[in-house]
Amino acid sequence: MAEFSRGDHVRVRDDYPPGHIRTPVYVRGKEGVVQRKFGSFANPEVLALGRDGMPAKLLYEVRFRQKDLWPDYDGSDGDTLDIDIYEHWLAKI
């Protein structure tokens, strides 16, 4: 899986698998910009099955424009939301 760098434009997977998923529904399929890489961590989706969470996954902070997330958003164009997302939920645009 490709690593991402600060400033990379990414799209969140528009996918709805069963299980414990840390990627909220409202960002799936949306486009954002990578802010930073936190490092790699045990995968919570695998931990949730009672296993060890390996292989570890890189965790990124991704910034979204509020207007991209909410069709009826009436705040400023500059308003953003930062959210932590694991690498396997992201694809470079």
Add this chain to the structure above:
Amino acid sequence: MRGPHDLGGLPAGPVDTQPHEMTFWEKQIDALNLLLAQKGLRKVDENRRYIEMLGDDAYNTLSYYERWTAALARQLIDKGLFTQDEVDAKVVEIRGRLGEDAG
């Protein structure tokens, strides 16, 4: 599929941010969770998965610690620590002890 916990963006009322006193049984569940984690029988993510699997009705009806309890019971049954029959028998026994109808 959207789980009952994944509420971001859905219409909702104000959030009650007032702290509240924990009851004794809630503290017991908290303690039980910590002990099970120390013994390697429980992970936070695993417990989350079981809570999210309770279904919309149970998730939206039960209180916070009732969800924890229901999820934990299911998780420990799946791990083979005890059976549903044993849980049911224990509930009847405790209701009897408390003088309630075992219904």
